[in-house]
Amino acid sequence: MEPLAPHEKIFVDSDILDDENHGMIACHECHGGNPDDPNWKTAHDGVIKDPTYPDATAACGDCHDEISEHYRKSLHVSLRPYRLMIHERANTSAGIRDKVEHAMNDHCFRCHSSCGQCHISRPTPVEGGFLDGHLFQRKPPMQEVCTACHGARIAKEYLGENEGVLPDVHREKYMRCDKCHPGDEMHGNGREYANRYEVENGPKCVNCHKEIYNRGAENVITHRIHKDKASCQVCHAQPYKNCSTCHVGKDKSGLPFYKTRASWLDFKIGLNPLKSDKRPYRFVTLRHVPVDRGTFDFYVKDGLTNFDNLPIWKLATPHNIRRKTPQNKSCNACHGNGPLFLQDKDVEDNEKEANKGVIVPANLIPRRQKWQPK
Amino acid sequence: PFLAQAYEDTQCFKCHTSAKKLIEITREIAKTRRVVKSPEIEGEG
Numbered sequence: 001m002e003p004l005a006p007h008e009k010i011f012v013d014s015d016i017l018d019d020e021n022h023g024m025i026a027c028h029e030c031h032g033g034n035p036d037d038p039n040w041k042t043a044h045d046g047v048i049k050d051p052t053y054p055d056a057t058a059a060c061g062d063c064h065d066e067i068s069e070h071y072r073k074s075l076h077v078s079l080r081p082y083r084l085m086i087h088e089r090a091n092t093s094a095g096i097r098d099k100v101e102h103a104m105n106d107h108c109f110r111c112h113s114s115c116g117q118c119h120i121s122r123p124t125p126v127e128g129g130f131l132d133g134h135l136f137q138r139k140p141p142m143q144e145v146c147t148a149c150h151g152a153r154i155a156k157e158y159l160g161e162n163e164g165v166l167p168d169v170h171r172e173k174y175m176r177c178d179k180c181h182p183g184d185e186m187h188g189n190g191r192e193y194a195n196r197y198e199v200e201n202g203p204k205c206v207n208c209h210k211e212i213y214n215r216g217a218e219n220v221i222t223h224r225i226h227k228d229k230a231s232c233q234v235c236h237a238q239p240y241k242n243c244s245t246c247h248v249g250k251d252k253s254g255l256p257f258y259k260t261r262a263s264w265l266d267f268k269i270g271l272n273p274l275k276s277d278k279r280p281y282r283f284v285t286l287r288h289v290p291v292d293r294g295t296f297d298f299y300v301k302d303g304l305t306n307f308d309n310l311p312i313w314k315l316a317t318p319h320n321i322r323r324k325t326p327q328n329k330s331c332n333a334c335h336g337n338g339p340l341f342l343q344d345k346d347v348e349d350n351e352k353e354a355n356k357g358v359i360v361p362a363n364l365i366p367r368r369q370k371w372q373p374k
Numbered sequence: 375p376f377l378a379q380a381y382e383d384t385q386c387f388k389c390h391t392s393a394k395k396l397i398e399i400t401r402e403i404a405k406t407r408r409v410v411k412s413p414e415i416e417g418e419g
Contacts, residue, residue: 006400012390017382027386035384040399043385127410134390152418243418251412260417 001148004122004129013133021063022136030059050124053077053114060115067187068115074188076113081195089291091305099300106256107248111149118145118186125149139178146177152263153241153287157320162265165238168320197274197315204278205232221373222328231272233285233317235328239267240318246290249298260290267327269334270342270358274315286342286358287316293350308354313342336368 017023028035030051037043051059054072061068071077082104090100110125117123118140121130126148131137140146147155160167170179178186180203193199206212212223226235245261270286272279289312296303327334334340341360344352352359381387389395 006404007393007396010390010400011393011396012387014382014387014391026381027384027390031386033386035386038385040385040389241418246417249414251414253412255410255412255414257412257414258417259414263418 001122001126001143003127009121009127009129011130011133013135016134019136050114050116052116053112056115064115070188070190071115073190073192074186075193075196075199076118076186077188078192079109079112080192082108084194085291085310086304088309089304089307091302096300096303100296100303103248103296103299103303106250107258110256113149123149139176142176142178152243154319157238157240157318160320162239162241162320165240165265165320166322169322195274197279198276219373225373228280230269230283231279231281231285231317233321234269234281234283235334236321236323236325237267237285237318238320238322238325239265240285240287240316240320242266242288243290244288245292246295247292247297248295267340268313268342268346269340270313270360271364272315273311273358279315283360285316285318286311286313287318288312289314311355311358312351313347313355313358331369331373335366338362338365341365 026035027033031047031049032051033045033047034043054077056064056068056071060071073080075081086100086104086108087097090097112125113123117128119137120134121128122144131141131144143155147158156162157165158168158171160171185199185201185203189200191200196202211217213220213227217223241263242265243260243263246258248256248258250256266288268286269283272281272284275281291304291307291312293304293307327337327340342355342358343362343365344359347355347359389399
């Protein structure tokens with residue numbers, strides 16, 4: 001994504017006056033400040049940079065009342081799963097937990113979005129700046145908003161930027177993120193969720209691929225055999241990005257930083273850690289996430305003493321789907337193919353306990369087949 | 375057009391719709407404002 005010059009970030013296109021809705025609202029009605037002061041240094045006293053965060057009711061709620069009512073519970077604003085996951089791993093001592101919370105405020109919770117940071121400007125964590133002169137964008141542009149934040153994993157997978165890995169087939173059909181993740185999902189529905197996989201109106205492959213289990217459909221036997229046993233990604237994803245050992249801290253100037261030890265491409269099938277009515281599969285693709293026992297050591301020692309409460313290899317839905325993949329070439333490209341599965345030997349000794357629920361024991365790896373569906 | 379006219383007359387609108395003015399101001403700000411990203415960041419976010 002091309003960076004914006006400082007003045008480009010705040011240049012307002014006078015075409016905003018032609019917007020018969022937003023163009024009728026004066027700058028100071030949302031942002032405050034003194035609109036009559038010719039001195040820019042004092043005119044900005046009291047200016048609110050993003051009047052839509054953390055509460056959009058005053059700025060957007062008069063007209064977009066339903067959206068702004070649900071907004072604070074949308075995952076892009078609340079970041080609730082972050083907090084729940086870290087609390088699950090955290091030391092139960094209140095004093096230590098407070099320090100972990102402080103560290104999360106300095107790091108994890110900075111990566112949120114808001115109405116304005118999708119529809120008017122690039123998100124603040126990627127240095128902000130108007131998308132197009134403060135003109136309101138009904139559909140946020142994918143590469144300046146969505147993949148600006150979801151870059152290292154999702155964007156590289158979807159756009160085919162990982163070496164030797166093809167782009168997602170949906171990308172080749174020119175589909176943008178909002179094709180599967182429409183505004184209704186992004187804006188939230190007023191319910192609080194523990195993770196993104198619970199979101200009621202989250203994407204499902206069968207929303208479009210309705211016919212795959214129908215009599216006469218292509219590969220219907222294969223799809224019926226594996227229905228509810230393996231997630232779509234198990235057969236249709238390619239190798240994806242994993243990373244490890246993220247440590248956070250502040251440098252001598254007080255600026256927050258993170259350091260991750262390594263990232264690598266891999267493809268691992270494991271046992272589903274989040275079985276539900278929506279995702280009943282036994283086998284799913286798993287991604288190694290960067291949380292580490294020492295992630296918050298800069299702030300407090302022993303911050304994550306319950307580290308083993310959750311797996312480090314987590315349910316993943318890689319965004320690099322292909323119709324044909326090496327593992328779906330034939331039954332035995334997957335069945336009996338041990339290296340595709342997350343086994344005990346693939347997991348570091350100090351992570352075995354945390355991942356015991358997702359490691360596939362040898363007796364559960366599907367056996368080689370003599371039969372191949374036509 | 376009455377309200378739109380009033381809003382065009384504000385200082386906010388006059389400055390923020392003038393690239394020339396904004397370049398002047400952002401250059402002045404750049405003289406005193408420090409970087410906001412730590413050089414110690416390592417790895418992919």
